[in-house]
Amino acid sequence: MAKCAFCGSNERLTREHVLGDWLSGIGLDIGPGHHRAGWLNRLGRNLGVSLAFSQTVRQVCAGCNGGWMSRLEEVAGRVLRPLILGDGGRIEPGDSGAIAAWTQKTALVAMLVSSEEDRAAGYGLPSSEYRHMYARRDVLLPLPESQFWIGRYDGAPTAIQQVTPLVVYVDGQPEPQQPHAYLMTILLGHLVLQGVRFTTPSLEVALLTRQALPRLWPDEGPIDWPAGTAVDEAGLLSFCAGKDLLAAEPVVVAPWRHATDLDESRSVGSMIEMDAICGKHVVYYPAAIARLAMNGTFHAFVISCGCGVAYLVETQSDGAHFKAAGTNAAVESRYDLLAGREVAITDAGDIFVCKRLTGAVEVGG
Numbered sequence: 001m002a003k004c005a006f007c008g009s010n011e012r013l014t015r016e017h018v019l020g021d022w023l024s025g026i027g028l029d030i031g032p033g034h035h036r037a038g039w040l041n042r043l044g045r046n047l048g049v050s051l052a053f054s055q056t057v058r059q060v061c062a063g064c065n066g067g068w069m070s071r072l073e074e075v076a077g078r079v080l081r082p083l084i085l086g087d088g089g090r091i092e093p094g095d096s097g098a099i100a101a102w103t104q105k106t107a108l109v110a111m112l113v114s115s116e117e118d119r120a121a122g123y124g125l126p127s128s129e130y131r132h133m134y135a136r137r138d139v140l141l142p143l144p145e146s147q148f149w150i151g152r153y154d155g156a157p158t159a160i161q162q163v164t165p166l167v168v169y170v171d172g173q174p175e176p177q178q179p180h181a182y183l184m185t186i187l188l189g190h191l192v193l194q195g196v197r198f199t200t201p202s203l204e205v206a207l208l209t210r211q212a213l214p215r216l217w218p219d220e221g222p223i224d225w226p227a228g229t230a231v232d233e234a235g236l237l238s239f240c241a242g243k244d245l246l247a248a249e250p251v252v253v254a255p256w257r258h259a260t261d262l263d264e265s266r267s268v269g270s271m272i273e274m275d276a277i278c279g280k281h282v283v284y285y286p287a288a289i290a291r292l293a294m295n296g297t298f299h300a301f302v303i304s305c306g307c308g309v310a311y312l313v314e315t316q317s318d319g320a321h322f323k324a325a326g327t328n329a330a331v332e333s334r335y336d337l338l339a340g341r342e343v344a345i346t347d348a349g350d351i352f353v354c355k356r357l358t359g360a361v362e363v364g365g
Helices: 021-025 062-066 068-084 093-111 116-120 127-135 233-240 287-294 328-337
Strands: 013-017 033-037 045-050 056-061 089-091 146-152 158-169 181-189 191-198 207-209 215-217 223-225 245-247 252-255 266-268 271-275 282-286 299-304 310-316 319-326 340-347 350-357
Touching (some): 013 062, 056 062, 093 146, 093 158, 093 181, 093 191, 158 233, 233 319, 245 252, 271 287, 282 350, 287 299, 299 340, 310 328, 319 328
Antiparallel strands (some): 146 215, 158 252, 299 310, 299 350
């Protein structure tokens, strides 16, 4: 018999919304979206298209759903509603812990969308995280060894729940075989919440964000929102991947390379082959574009993989980088906003349309 992921009881399981259903009634219109789940480091399998706040999981019992989880949703709805819509607001110290706990609970529930097989293979959060969260149900606080920040997102309103494994790198030590922490990012409308939970307590270090976002937890007093530098669409992938974390000590906290790094691109005839973020397909672009990048001429282009996911790719001096992923229409909109002129690259008889980015050095091609 299936058991509740949090309390382990055999009580009747109910459908728990990944994002509280109160969000559907606050006037945030982001339309239907693609839902995906799977490995921590990939976009994962396509779960179809549904309303942004309709995704549910059935691994939570009625007692948890209608009890401590409901209390967290009540605090979140009261405090976060104006921030999600982009209005200014203030978070009082008495609410900071509950908002951090709500962020953590939301990340844990979001990971339950993946299959039991994926989670059993290690592509999810440890089951102990769910049990520890349940043990703190009465205090409505996040797990120990956790740090959270709150900020503003300046891109088109959207909804994102992402978890990325992290490691603490110490000089002279080999690449860890297991992650030491995980990063949680919840983006709703104009609000972004981010937190780190160290699952290896002895390696916890004080962290900051490159955007100087105010610390939500541990509580440092009232927070007037927004504060710090806003996260924009161009920096969103890097932010969600944990590349904007700064350690206050002489160590490096970074994404776990086993989980987040793609293999190096490969030359295949006149094309460059690189792994798509989905982890299941490869995409191609002309080697001529890579050669131009080595000489300081950079381009952007939209390309799709076998999953039907569209990617915005930009070349830089150190290679090609994914800048956005989603529906073709959404990614094309990002592409259209880039400063530059559209050009056609001819290579081995094929024509590849891309945008030569403003500021690039004109060296032919």
